[in-house]
Amino acid sequence: MNYRHAYHAGNHADVLKHWLLTRCIALMQKKSAPIAYIDTHAGIGLYDLQGEEALKTDEWREGIARLWGSDQPLLVDYLHAVSELNDDDELRYYPGSPELVRCLTRSQDHLYLNEKHPTDGQLLKENMRIDLRVTVHLGEGWHVPRALLPTAEKRLLMLIDPPFEEGDDLQSCVRALEESLARMRQAIVCLWYPVKDVAQLRRFYQQLQKSSAPSLLRVELYVHKPDDATRLNGSGMVICNPPWGLEDELRQLLPWLAETLQQSAGGWRLDWLIAD
Numbered sequence: 409m410n411y412r413h414a415y416h417a418g419n420h421a422d423v424l425k426h427w428l429l430t431r432c433i434a435l436m437q438k439k440s441a442p443i444a445y446i447d448t449h450a451g452i453g454l455y456d457l458q459g460e461e462a463l464k465t466d467e468w469r470e471g472i473a474r475l476w477g478s479d480q481p482l483l484v485d486y487l488h489a490v491s492e493l494n495d496d497d498e499l500r501y502y503p504g505s506p507e508l509v510r511c512l513t514r515s516q517d518h519l520y521l522n523e524k525h526p527t528d529g530q531l532l533k534e535n536m537r538i539d540l541r542v543t544v545h546l547g548e549g550w551h552v553p554r555a556l557l558p559t560a561e562k563r564l565l566m567l568i569d570p571p572f573e574e575g576d577d578l579q580s581c582v583r584a585l586e587e588s589l590a591r592m593r594q595a596i597v598c599l600w601y602p603v604k605d606v607a608q609l610r611r612f613y614q615q616l617q618k619s620s621a622p623s624l625l626r627v628e629l630y631v632h633k634p635d636d637a638t639r640l641n642g643s644g645m646v647i648c649n650p651p652w653g654l655e656d657e658l659r660q661l662l663p664w665l666a667e668t669l670q671q672s673a674g675g676w677r678l679d680w681l682i683a684d
């Protein structure tokens with residue numbers, strides 16, 4: 409387990425993933441019934457962009473820094489959550505998915521977070537200790553669907569966000585999706601993945617299309633042409649059972665986001681792998 413998210417916090421991939429999470433929560437909260445949020449690979453929850461790791465890569469400068477100060481209406485919730493961590497207008501702290509969701513959820517909602525790395529797991533516990541709605545587990549992320557589902561709350565948002573250090577993480581994502589749907593068919597499940605090796609991704613899409621998912625919306629955002637499998641050309645999220653209204657919002661924001669975050673090239677894709 410070499411991956412540490414502190415090197416990548418706030419990069420273009422975090423922006424897409426975290427903006428999508430923000431919108432899923434906002435759209436789910438149109439109803440008052442409690443929501444459970446599960447993060448199978450949670451990280452530490454909160455990142456210092458002036459910390460040693462973040463400064464080593466400076467990835468956030470091509471990510472959240474490019475959005476900072478924007479008045480784009482669909483970014484209001486997301487940027488507000490980030491600004492709550494920062495004094496004045498200076499961008500220094502960035503929320504990982506646990507802290508972002510913690511800020512956006514209500515008293516009736518619950519968060520179940522899992523992180524396997526022992527040091528990062530302890531940091532996550534410390535960062536979340538003030539909030540009684542949060543439970544932190546320090547176990548294997550791939551066991552989470554079997555261990556925690558079904559949740560007491562009937563409405564579930566789950567993020568599956570592994571580090572992709574292992575060659576079979578894409579297949580493990582499909583298996584985790586299947587295991588989750590077998591226990592909670594109505595769950596909203598978000599699978600994050602890097603856009604690197606296009607041939608590998610093609611197999612991933614085929615496996616997803618053969619899955620038992622009732623619906624799967626695919627979103628991808630590119631900051632380079634996807635023609636070099638050794639670099640992070642972009643990122644994607646497959647959303648099972650996306651909340652009503654998300655597709656429209658994506659269609660509105662993706663062109664702007666692709667233009668704002670592009671590096672050597674920019675682009676996006678939005679389509680259904682399995683239509684509703």
Ligand SMILES: C[S@@+](CC[C@H](N)C(=O)[O-])C[C@H]1O[C@@H](n2cnc3c(N)ncnc32)[C@H](O)[C@@H]1O
Pocket residue numbers: 409411412413425447448449450451452453503504505506522523524525528547548549550569570571
């Ligand atoms: C991409 S990061 C998560 C980022 C986080 N979801 C966010 O958006 O802020 C992946 C995390 O998975 C953890 N991890 C790696 N292997 C794991 C495993 N088998 N089970 C659970 N967590 C694991 C890593 O330590 C790392 O913190």
